[in-house]
Amino acid sequence: MTEPVFLEVLKVAPEPFSTSTPQPPIEFAGPTSYSDDDRQSLDADAAEIVARYPQPRSALLPLLHLVQGHDGYITRAGVAFCADTLDLTAAQVASVATFYSMYRREPTGDYLVGVCTNTLCAVLGGDEILAQLTDHLGIGVGGTTADGRVTVEHVECNAACDFAPVVMVNWEFYDNQTPSSAIELVEDIRAGSKPSPSRGTQTLCTFAQTARLLAGLPPTDEGGGA
Numbered sequence: 001m002t003e004p005v006f007l008e009v010l011k012v013a014p015e016p017f018s019t020s021t022p023q024p025p026i027e028f029a030g031p032t033s034y035s036d037d038d039r040q041s042l043d044a045d046a047a048e049i050v051a052r053y054p055q056p057r058s059a060l061l062p063l064l065h066l067v068q069g070h071d072g073y074i075t076r077a078g079v080a081f082c083a084d085t086l087d088l089t090a091a092q093v094a095s096v097a098t099f100y101s102m103y104r105r106e107p108t109g110d111y112l113v114g115v116c117t118n119t120l121c122a123v124l125g126g127d128e129i130l131a132q133l134t135d136h137l138g139i140g141v142g143g144t145t146a147d148g149r150v151t152v153e154h155v156e157c158n159a160a161c162d163f164a165p166v167v168m169v170n171w172e173f174y175d176n177q178t179p180s181s182a183i184e185l186v187e188d189i190r191a192g193s194k195p196s197p198s199r200g201t202q203t204l205c206t207f208a209q210t211a212r213l214l215a216g217l218p219p220t221d222e223g224g225g226a
């Protein structure tokens with residue numbers, strides 16, 4: 001019969017787990033309230049959205065898109081509007097608005113250009129696209145051109161790795177990009193044309209229009225963003 005073998009697996013007591021690490025405060029910028037006209041318009045759109053849900057609070061995500069489309073980003077006024085409309089606290093709205101990366105906390109250009117720099121896109125040139133594009137435009141990552149037309153940011157994998165490196169404009173796909181094709185794409189957009197996305201709707205909307213679509217509302221003719 002084989003003798004049992006006992007192993008001493010833990011000689012050092014583990015560090016106590018702490019959840020008390022200080023975190024930077026969550027802050028929103030921009031106006032704190034809307035004009036009467038804007039409030040009236042937002043109220044009407046919000047009522048249409050909220051009516052689709054059995055519980056009003058379930059409308060928070062589309063309402064955040066609504067105010068983001070109006071302001072170009074999530075402002076203090078937008079947070080207060082969502083909280084007021086859905087009977088939530090500002091902290092509850094903020095916790096959702098800061099969880100999802102599609103909600104922005106800084107003014108956005110008419111066209112939000114996202115360069116994927118996750119593994120496959122990066123290996124195939126995504127990092128170089130981002131570097132050359134921001135260098136060409138003279139802005140940093142997350143910055144907006146002086147004409148307010150374009151904001152450039154890096155984005156995480158958009159599950160389009162087959163077409164890497166991928167650039168997104170207002171969340172429409174532009175596949176198989178190179179630094180020069182991405183610069184040409186952005187310059188075409190700045191010049192006023194709307195290059196067709198590689199897939200999907202074949203229509204490129206402004207950031208404000210796209211946000212309204214994501215809110216479940218038809219786009220308006222108005223621009224938006226910074």
Ligand code: FES
Pocket residue numbers: 116117118119120121122156157158159160161164165166
């Ligand atoms: S890594 Fe870029 S789309 Fe997947």
